[in-house]
Amino acid sequence: xxxxxxxxxxxxxxxxxxxxxxxxxxxxxxxxxxxxxxxxxxxxxxxxxxxxxxxxxxxxxxxxxxxxxxxxxxxxxxxxxxxxxxxxxxxxxxxxxxxxxxxxxxxxxxxxxxxxxxxxxxxxxxxxxxxxxxxxxxxxxxxxxxxxxxxxxxxxxxxxxxxxxxxxxxxxxxxxxxxxxxxxxxxxxxxxxxxxxxxxxxxxxxxxxxxxxxxxxxxxxxxxxxxxxxxxxxxxxxxxxxxxxxxxxxxxxxxxxxxxxxxxxxxxxxxxxxxxxxxxxxxxxxxxxxxxxxxxxxxxxxxxxxxxxxxxxxxxxxxxxxxxxxxxxxxxxxxxxxxxxxxxxxxxxxxxxxxxxxxxxxxxxxxxxxxxxxxxxxxxxxxxxxxxxxxxxxxxxxxxxxxxxxxxxxxxxxxxxxxxxxxxxxxxxxxxxxxxxxxxxxxxxxxxxxxxxxxxxxxxxxxxxx
Amino acid sequence: xxxxxxxxxxxxxxxxxxxxxxxxxxxxxxxxxxxxxxxxxxxxxxxxxxxxxxxxxxxxxxxxxxxxxxxxxxxxxxxxxxxxxxxxxxxxxxxxxxxxxxxxxxxxxxxxxxxxxxxxxxxxxxxxxxxxxxxxxxxxxxxxxxxxxxxxxxxxxxxxxxxxxxxxxxxxxxxxxxxxxxxxxxxxxxxxxxxxxxxxxxxxxxxxxxxxxxxxxxxxxxxxxxxxxxxxxxxxxxxxxxxxxxxxxxxxxxxxxxxxxxxxxxxxxxxxxxxxxxxxxxxxxxxxxxxxxxxxxxxxxxxxxxxxxxxxxxxxxxxxxxxxxxxxxxxxxxxxxxxxxxxxxxxxxxxxxxxxxxxxxxxxxxxxxxxxxxxxxxxxxxxxxxxxxxxxxxxxxxxxxxxxxxxxxxxxxxxxxxxxxxxxxxxxxxxxxxxxxxxxxxxxxxxxxxxxxxxxxxxxxxxxxx
Numbered sequence: 001x002x003x004x005x006x007x008x009x010x011x012x013x014x015x016x017x018x019x020x021x022x023x024x025x026x027x028x029x030x031x032x033x034x035x036x037x038x039x040x041x042x043x044x045x046x047x048x049x050x051x052x053x054x055x056x057x058x059x060x061x062x063x064x065x066x067x068x069x070x071x072x073x074x075x076x077x078x079x080x081x082x083x084x085x086x087x088x089x090x091x092x093x094x095x096x097x098x099x100x101x102x103x104x105x106x107x108x109x110x111x112x113x114x115x116x117x118x119x120x121x122x123x124x125x126x127x128x129x130x131x132x133x134x135x136x137x138x139x140x141x142x143x144x145x146x147x148x149x150x151x152x153x154x155x156x157x158x159x160x161x162x163x164x165x166x167x168x169x170x171x172x173x174x175x176x177x178x179x180x181x182x183x184x185x186x187x188x189x190x191x192x193x194x195x196x197x198x199x200x201x202x203x204x205x206x207x208x209x210x211x212x213x214x215x216x217x218x219x220x221x222x223x224x225x226x227x228x229x230x231x232x233x234x235x236x237x238x239x240x241x242x243x244x245x246x247x248x249x250x251x252x253x254x255x256x257x258x259x260x261x262x263x264x265x266x267x268x269x270x271x272x273x274x275x276x277x278x279x280x281x282x283x284x285x286x287x288x289x290x291x292x293x294x295x296x297x298x299x300x301x302x303x304x305x306x307x308x309x310x311x312x313x314x315x316x317x318x319x320x321x322x323x324x325x326x327x328x329x330x331x332x333x334x335x336x337x338x339x340x341x342x343x344x345x346x347x348x349x350x351x352x353x354x355x356x357x358x359x360x361x362x363x364x365x366x367x368x369x370x371x372x373x374x375x376x377x378x379x380x381x382x383x384x385x386x387x388x389x390x391x392x393x394x395x396x397x398x399x400x401x402x403x404x405x406x407x408x409x410x411x412x413x414x415x416x417x418x419x420x421x422x423x424x425x426x427x428x429x430x431x432x433x434x435x436x437x438x439x440x441x442x443x444x445x446x447x448x449x450x451x452x453x454x455x456x457x458x459x460x461x462x463x464x465x466x
Numbered sequence: 467x468x469x470x471x472x473x474x475x476x477x478x479x480x481x482x483x484x485x486x487x488x489x490x491x492x493x494x495x496x497x498x499x500x501x502x503x504x505x506x507x508x509x510x511x512x513x514x515x516x517x518x519x520x521x522x523x524x525x526x527x528x529x530x531x532x533x534x535x536x537x538x539x540x541x542x543x544x545x546x547x548x549x550x551x552x553x554x555x556x557x558x559x560x561x562x563x564x565x566x567x568x569x570x571x572x573x574x575x576x577x578x579x580x581x582x583x584x585x586x587x588x589x590x591x592x593x594x595x596x597x598x599x600x601x602x603x604x605x606x607x608x609x610x611x612x613x614x615x616x617x618x619x620x621x622x623x624x625x626x627x628x629x630x631x632x633x634x635x636x637x638x639x640x641x642x643x644x645x646x647x648x649x650x651x652x653x654x655x656x657x658x659x660x661x662x663x664x665x666x667x668x669x670x671x672x673x674x675x676x677x678x679x680x681x682x683x684x685x686x687x688x689x690x691x692x693x694x695x696x697x698x699x700x701x702x703x704x705x706x707x708x709x710x711x712x713x714x715x716x717x718x719x720x721x722x723x724x725x726x727x728x729x730x731x732x733x734x735x736x737x738x739x740x741x742x743x744x745x746x747x748x749x750x751x752x753x754x755x756x757x758x759x760x761x762x763x764x765x766x767x768x769x770x771x772x773x774x775x776x777x778x779x780x781x782x783x784x785x786x787x788x789x790x791x792x793x794x795x796x797x798x799x800x801x802x803x804x805x806x807x808x809x810x811x812x813x814x815x816x817x818x819x820x821x822x823x824x825x826x827x828x829x830x831x832x833x834x835x836x837x838x839x840x841x842x843x844x845x846x847x848x849x850x851x852x853x854x855x856x857x858x859x860x861x862x863x864x865x866x867x868x869x870x871x872x873x874x875x876x877x878x879x880x881x882x883x884x885x886x887x888x889x890x891x892x893x894x895x896x897x898x899x900x901x902x903x904x905x906x907x908x909x910x911x912x913x914x915x916x917x918x919x920x921x922x923x924x925x926x927x928x929x930x931x932x
Contacts, residue, residue, distance in 0.1 A: 026644045028637065028663040030677030037679075037705035041697070043686050050682070075644070088669045094705070132686050139680075143640035144647055171494065174609035175801040177646035178492045178541070181610055197494040203554045211496030213503075214605075216516070216808035219816040220509050220598050227816075231507070239503035239560070251819050329800040335641040335791055342682035350685040350693075353717050 023078040024085045024104075027140040032089055035133055036097040044100075044133035049344035049363040049384075052112075052126035052146060054119065058154075058333030060447025063438060065157045065431055066125050067187045068149030069115035070424070073417060075141060080104060106134050110412035111365075115422065116190055116430035117407060118438070119150075120379055122454040124364040125338070127384070127408060132345075139340040146338050148180060151330035152187035155307070157431060158331070159323060160192030161443055162311035167320040169210045171197040171302065172328030184328040190427045193327075205424060212245040212272045212300060212322075219250065227251060233263040245270035245300050248285070257285055261292045270298035270320065278303065279316045286317035306331050307445055360456060367391060368437075368452070370403040376437045377402065379454045390459035489544040490551045490570075493606040498555055501599055502563040510566075510599035515810035515829040515850075518578075518592035518612060520585065524620075524799030526913025529904060531623045531897055532591050533653045534615030535581035536890070539883060541607060546570060572600050576878035577831075581888065582656055582896035583873060584904070585616075586845055588920040590830040591804070593850070593874060598811075605806040612804050614646060617796035618653035621773070623897060624797070625789060626658030627909055628777035633786040635676045637663040637768065638794030650794040656893045659793075671890060678711040678738045678766060678788070685716065693717060699729040711736035711766050714751070723751055727758045736764035736786065744769065745782045752783035772797050773911055826922060833857060834903075834918070836869040842903045843868065845920045856925035 038044035057064055081089065081101040090098045108130020119125050126142065128135050160168060170188040173181035185201030195210035196202065202209040213236055221232040233246050242264050248256030248271045260271055271289070273281050278301040289297045301313065302322030310321055342350060349361030363384035369377045369392065382391035388406050392399055411419045435443065442451025504510035523530055547555070547567040556564045574596020585591050592608065594601050626634060636654040639647035651667030661676035662668065668675040679702055687698035699712050708730050714722030714737045726737055737755070739747050744767040755763045767779065768788030776787055808816060815827030829850035835843045835858065848857035854872050858865055877885045901909065908917025 023644070025666040025669055026639070026647065027665055028639055028677060029665055029668070029675045030663060030679055032665075033677055033706055033710075034679055034683040034702075037683065037701045038686065040705045041701035043701070046686060048686070084669070088665060092675065132682075136680075136682060139682075140640045141644060144642060144644035147641050148643040148646070173492070173494055174606045174806075175613050175803075176610065177614040177643060177649055178489070178607060178610035179645035180614070180643035181492070181606075183643055197496060199493055199495055199498075199554060200491040202495070203491055203550070209495045209558065211494060211499055213496055213500055214602075215818045216598075216602060216605075217500040217503065219808045219818065220504065220512060220514065220811055222811045222814055222816050224814070235503045235507035235509070236500075239506045240499055244499075325801055325803075329795075334795040334800045337641075337791075340640075342685045345686055345688045348688055348690070350688050352681045352685065 021078060022080055022082055022085050023075045023141055024081045024101075025088060026144065027137060029092070031137050031139055032093055032097065032101070034136055035100070036093050038132055038136075039097055039100055045131045046346050048130065048132045048135055048342060048346075050128045050135045050139070050340050051124050051343045051364065052128075052142060052338055052340050053122055053124050054336055054338045056121045056337065057450055058337070061154065061333065062442040062444070062448060062451040063154070063157075063434075064119045064150055064336060065153040065191055065434070066113050066117050066119050066146070066150055067115060067153035067190055068145040068183075069112065069411075070422065070427065071149065071183060071186070072142060072145045073421065075145065076106065076138070079106065079138065079141060100133070104134070104137070105415060106130065106138065106412075107415040108134055108412070109410070109414070111408040112411050113407050114409055114427075114430060116427035116434070118431075118434040118452070120450045120452050120454045122360075122381060122456070123379060124366055124381060124408065127363060128340075129363070143338055143340050147336045149183055149187045150336040150338065151334055152184045152328065153191040153431070154336065155331035155333060156188040156191035156193055156327050157435060158307040158445060159310055159321075159327060161435065162307045162314070162445060163321055164314055166318060168193040169195050169197065169300075169320060169322045170327055171211075171322050172324040172326075173198045175325040176328040181328060186424070188327050190424055191431055192428060193323075207424070212270070213247045215247060215250045215274075218247060229256060230259050230263055233260055237264050242267045243269035245272050245298070247272045247274065249273050249275050249281075253281060253285065254288065257288050258292070261289070261294050261297070266292065266294040266297070268294060268297045270300050272300040272302060272322070274301075274303045278318075279313050282313065282316040282318050311445055366407045367404050368407055369395070369397055370405070370437060372401070372403060374403065374437055375439055376452045379407070379452055381454055381456045383458060386459050391457050394457045394459040395455060487544060488546055488548055488551050489541045489607055490547045490567075491554060492610065493603060495558070497603050497605055498559055498563065498567070500602055501566070502559050504598055504602075505563055505566055506560075511597045512812050514596065514598045514601055514808055514812075516594045516601045516605070516806055517590050517809045517830065518594075518608060518804050518806050519588055519590055520802055520804045522587045522803065523916055524803065527620065527799065528908040528910070528914060528917040529620070529623075529900075530585045530616055530802060531619040531657055531900070532579050532583050532585050532612070532616055533581060533619035533656055534611040534649075535578065535877075536888065536893065537615065537649060537652070538608060538611045539887065541611065542572065542604070545572065545604065545607060566599070570600070570603070571881060572596065572604065572878070573881040574600055574878070575876070575880070577874040578877050579873050580875055580893075580896060582893035582900070584897075584900040584918070586916045586918050586920045588826075588847060588922070589845060590832055590847060590874065593829060594806075595829070609804055609806050613802045615649055615653045616802035616804065617800055618650045618793065619657040619897070620802065621797035621799060622654040622657035622659055622793050623901060624773040624911060625776055625787075625793060627901065628773045628780070628911060629787055630780055632784060634659040635661050635663065635766075635786060635788045636793055637677075637788050638790040638792075639664045641791040642794040647794060652890070654793050656890055657897055658894065659789075673890070678736075679713045681713060681716045681740075684713060695722060696725050696729055699726055703730050708733045709735035711738050711764070713738045713740065715739050715741050715747075719747060719751065720754065723754050724758070727755070727760050727763070732758065732760040732763070734760060734763045736766050738766040738768060738788070740767075740769045744784075745779050748779065748782045748784050777911055832873045833870050834873055835861070835863055836871070836903060838867070838869060840869065840903050841905055842918045845873070845918055847920055847922045849924060852925050857923050860923045860925040861921065
């Protein structure tokens, strides 16, 4: 898919040229009261670095998939305070702060892992540098986007792995907030899903649309004489052609399959099973379709599938998985747990020292170290000023024996985007490549430690802190 | 709070007069392909009833809180297809269907439980009547709103109960999608939370805003001489006044509290503890504050609180709970699992018969039966045409011994809203009243069955099906 963006009527999206609607109030009140205090005491202009990272992965998960950067790129330019926004904040802020906000435009620098990159606990996935004032106000928006989208992409990637190459349709819009659904479709697609049922995701992000039929359509074909499944199937075929997928489990599945082939003929595109023991049913239906001379008719299964259910169906003759609830709610981990932490103030590393929430101070960069085969060995995090080669050496690797890739790339300089927009397919390819690089145990669904360790190293020549 | 709605720049909200942005693509492709087939075969105009209900509550939950109706009331009028929307759907639909959509406006009737009403498995919380065509296309939007908002409100209500009257701040925006966050603030507020950190929720819904300070602000006050917590506190007091809440756990909590009172004096509004064993720390801090002559300084706790953690703090001197992640993701149940099912076609009850997904056909109404004390006994669901009194009698109740309340109210007639908009405070009061009506076991946090059974009755005089 190309990088498709329309000036949609919905949500805070723009074509990248016209300014979109303001996103400035998608934030927490305390960021603006902190700003107010900082403007008053003279610390507002202090050069700072804020870093985004996850302290841990959701329980048992082996890797995370970073998602949301492409959305954030469209939302950040809208972080401007116009009259409607200023009216709200003037209710609790002093005039100086309101005036400052009226002129706000982020003018700093941002580096970050490219979208679709894998991440692990402590990976510095985004680094925001500028004055305290201009950086602190972005916390909530940045985290909302990353935490939501990465949670969905991380869950979706496990499902894609479990599906082992079979086609995946994301169809969970109805299970989540109507706008979150659009972002969830996008996240699932970059994680490797093939299509979405969500039409706004089709429009906004150019994701291929997909859909079959619902039980309501079959039930609609009920008359005084009772249900008429054949009439429903005939109607769908006439409207959508023989390549459509007929839903065969409204009444009796065996009868439904027989009726489907009677009506459509052996060229029928597919049948969908949405209930019952779909593994057993898939086998029965496959046998039945083959006997009816329809070996090319595909079997679509849906209904409360998650990565475990998908994996359990691997030996069954399933061609397409339709996944709803579990993918849009992150399959047990609906948020990625990323934080946006101040790590450096005027060149001095800072860190919170209270219990259970330790943060390593200082601006950081990172490299991923792989064997010559491409399999990841570890991720090295080091002070931003250090030479990556020095970090690799300090970690005890011989540069000749390993592949090393620097993870963060420049995204914004002086407030202007410097990274070219990426197509969703490029991001999708990055997720796929990342999964190929994981050690084998990283691809298992079983609970365990992160598949790639993250280690902090401070090369002696770096001048960084230890 | 009054019913506050502004013509926001964000999202699909209107002032109820001007048409808002289109919400028509917040839907699944298959609804429109079903429409296409129904238009072609002549069934599109068949009178139908679709019903929204939850087959079950999330595991162990005792009750659900219906939320989202007030949002839906603003989104439904936007379900219109303009040129941008028609361009998208014309890629896969025939001209007749595209033309039909271009003139689409829901013209049917909707009845439903008022927002904030409790619900249980099988409660017919929304009934949408009209032609198949005009009803089927609303499925995804209706469910997205109800499933998200009800999940949050249901979780939030348990937290409010666990807090036993103490103040609750919703501060989870950063843990969920940026627009879902606004809806989550609203759902938490109607469930009984007192305020939100989310500024768009303040603007759009008139919810009271709240906020303290973050560790970043304390860390910002770091110089070559090291951390200067007192400078951070002094700055915050100067900007926000002595009634503010100081975050005391960036470094050492005991030192932080001492510094806070030194800087602010004993009139300090509050201190916040965001990490560690907050129960133990709350007691220590309370003692310390009392010793420092600041008995009126309130203790705010935050940091991974859910309903169980809140309940566990009931014996501790906590004044305010700040709740983030757990409330915005529904505390383990991020979606309410509601479905939108066709239950009646041209006066004939219909139901799906395949395994595990049974639906009772026919348009329905419901009453809640309570003891004279107000405690709920059961919910009776009956054919929509029946007299509620007959249903109560058929259920074996003596009308003189019970209180009976009809649950659904008319919301839309002929496509026009007929229910006056409700203030969030009215909805909030309904949730509170509902919780008072629950049998005592319904208010416990322990897992168990739904607190109020739902029973289907078909009074002999109703003419309905059994």
